[in-house]
Amino acid sequence: MHHLAADHNQPTRTTDITTDTQTAPGSLIRSLSAGTMEGPYSARFPSSSIGEKSRRATAGREAADERSTRCHGPHRRERGARHPRRASGHHDFEGPQMAGDAEFKHLPVMVGEITRLFEPVPAGVVIDATLGGGGHARALLAAHPHVRVLGIDQDDAALAAASSLIDDFPGRVTLVRSRFDRLDEVADEYVGEHAADAPISGVLFDLGVSSPQLDQPDRGFSYRHDAPLDMRMDRSASLTAAEVVNTYDVADLAVVLRDFGDERFATRIARAIVAARPVTTTGELAELVRDAIPAPARRRGGHPAKRTFQAVRIEVNRELAILPATLDRAIDLLVPGGRIAVLSYHSGEDRIVKGRLRQAETGGCVCPPGLPCVCGAEPTVRLLKRGGWTPSPAELMDNPRSESARLRAAERLSVPGSVVS
Numbered sequence: 001m002h003h004l005a006a007d008h009n010q011p012t013r014t015t016d017i018t019t020d021t022q023t024a025p026g027s028l029i030r031s032l033s034a035g036t037m038e039g040p041y042s043a044r045f046p047s048s049s050i051g052e053k054s055r056r057a058t059a060g061r062e063a064a065d066e067r068s069t070r071c072h073g074p075h076r077r078e079r080g081a082r083h084p085r086r087a088s089g090h091h092d093f094e095g096p097q098m099a100g101d102a103e104f105k106h107l108p109v110m111v112g113e114i115t116r117l118f119e120p121v122p123a124g125v126v127i128d129a130t131l132g133g134g135g136h137a138r139a140l141l142a143a144h145p146h147v148r149v150l151g152i153d154q155d156d157a158a159l160a161a162a163s164s165l166i167d168d169f170p171g172r173v174t175l176v177r178s179r180f181d182r183l184d185e186v187a188d189e190y191v192g193e194h195a196a197d198a199p200i201s202g203v204l205f206d207l208g209v210s211s212p213q214l215d216q217p218d219r220g221f222s223y224r225h226d227a228p229l230d231m232r233m234d235r236s237a238s239l240t241a242a243e244v245v246n247t248y249d250v251a252d253l254a255v256v257l258r259d260f261g262d263e264r265f266a267t268r269i270a271r272a273i274v275a276a277r278p279v280t281t282t283g284e285l286a287e288l289v290r291d292a293i294p295a296p297a298r299r300r301g302g303h304p305a306k307r308t309f310q311a312v313r314i315e316v317n318r319e320l321a322i323l324p325a326t327l328d329r330a331i332d333l334l335v336p337g338g339r340i341a342v343l344s345y346h347s348g349e350d351r352i353v354k355g356r357l358r359q360a361e362t363g364g365c366v367c368p369p370g371l372p373c374v375c376g377a378e379p380t381v382r383l384l385k386r387g388g389w390t391p392s393p394a395e396l397m398d399n400p401r402s403e404s405a406r407l408r409a410a411e412r413l414s415v416p417g418s419v420v421s
C-alpha cells in the first residue's frame with residue numbers, strides 16, 4: 001500500500017480525473033491515464049482483508065407505492081457546447097489551494113441518521129461522492145470500523161480540508177479529486193483490484209454546495225458578498241457564472257432560471273440581465289435581480305436573488321444534468337445489502353433522487369398497480385423509508401442551513417427482485 005501524507009506546502013502537478021480515461025494495455029487495473037491523482041491525498045486501499053462481513057437481517061419491503069416522478073429541468077436542453085471541459089482534454093490540477101482560503105467549516109447535515117443508515121452494511125468501502133470537509137466521512141469512519149471511505153470531491157479546497165482523515169484513520173481512507181459522474185472509473189481505479197476484500201458497501205451523496213463555498217467571497221457563489229461572479233466548485237473548470245450571465249441569450253437564461261431555480265419571473269430577470277451586460281460581480285447580479293422582480297414579490301420567499309443564484313450555480317456545475325446517471329451507477333456498484341443515501345436540498349434535486357430510487361425499486365415495472373408483475377422488471381433495491389427523512393427540530397436550531405434537506409436511502413437486494421436477509 002502506498003500511503004501518501006498530505007503536504008499542503010508542496011504543490012503537486014497532477015491531472016484531473018474529470019477527463020478522459022483509458023485502459024492500460026496488459027494491466028489488470030484499469031488506469032486513468034489522465035486522471036489518477038497521485039497527489040497528496042491519494043492512497044489506495046491496502047489489499048488485506050478488512051474483516052468479517054456484518055450483514056443484518058433487513059426488514060421486509062415497504063408496502064405502499066410511491067407516485068413516480070418526472071425528472072425535469074436538466075434534460076430539457078444539453079448545453080455541452082458551452083462546457084469546453086467536456087470537449088477539451090485534460091485540466092492540470094495545481095494542487096491544494098488552501099493558502100488564502102478561510103478555514104473550512106461545514107456542519108454535516110443529519111449526520112446521526114446517516115451514520116445509523118450505514119451501520120448494517122457489509123464490511124467494505126463506502127464511497128463518499130461529495131466529501132466536502134469530510135464531516136460525514138469522519139463520523140462513518142469513527143462509528144463503523146468495518147468500513148473504509150473512498151472520498152470524492154471536485155473542489156480542491158474540500159480535499160485539502162478533508163485530508164486529515166488520511167492520518168486520523170490510517171489505511172482506511174482514499175481521497176480523489178473528481179467529479180462524481182466518474183464514479184465508475186474512480187471505483188475501478190481505487191477499489192477494483194481489491195474488490196473481493198473490499199466490496200462497495202455504501203455510497204453517500206450530500207448534494208450541492210458546502211458552507212465554505214458559499215461563505216468565501218472569492219468563490220463568487222453568494223449574493224451576500226460582492227465578488228467576481230464565479231461559482232465553480234472545480235476551479236479548473238472553464239465555465240464560470242460570469243460566462244453564463246454574460247453570454248447566454250434571454251431564452252437560454254430564462255430556461256436556466258426556471259428549470260433550476262423555479263423562478264416565476266425568469267424571463268423578466270433574464271431580460272434585465274441581458275440589458276445590463278456586462279454583469280461582473282455577485283453584487284451587481286443580486287441588485288438587478290431584485291430590481292427586476294415586482295415589489296410585492298420581493299418581500300416573499302427569502303432574498304429575491306436566492307433562486308437566480310441557485311439556478312446559475314447549478315448550470316455552472318451541471319449539478320442536475322449528471323445526477324440521474326450517477327445515481328443509477330452508484331446503485332449498480334453496490335454489493336447486496338449495500339446502501340445508498342442521498343441528501344438533497346431543493347425540489348429539482350429531490351425529484352431526481354426520488355425518481356431514480358423509485359426506478360430501481362420497481363425495476364421500471366409497467367404493470368398495472370395491484371396486479372402481479374408480468375413485464376419482467378427486476379427491482380434492485382428496497383427503499384429504507386418511503387418519503388425519506390428531514391432534519392429534526394433540534395438540528396434546524398443548530399444548523400439553519402439544513403432546513404431544506406431531505407434524506408432518501410435504499411438497500412441493494414441480493415438478487416434482483418428479492419430482499420436481503
Ligand SMILES: C[S@@+](CC[C@H](N)C(=O)[O-])C[C@H]1O[C@@H](n2cnc3c(N)ncnc32)[C@H](O)[C@@H]1O
Nearest residue numbers: 108130132133134135136153154155179180206
Ligand atoms: C454539501 S457539501 C458536502 C459536505 C460533506 N458531506 C461534509 O460532511 O463536510 C457538497 C460537496 O460536494 C462537492 N460536489 C458537489 N457536486 C459534485 C460533483 N458533481 N462531483 C464531485 N463533487 C461534488 C462540492 O464541491 C462540496 O464540497
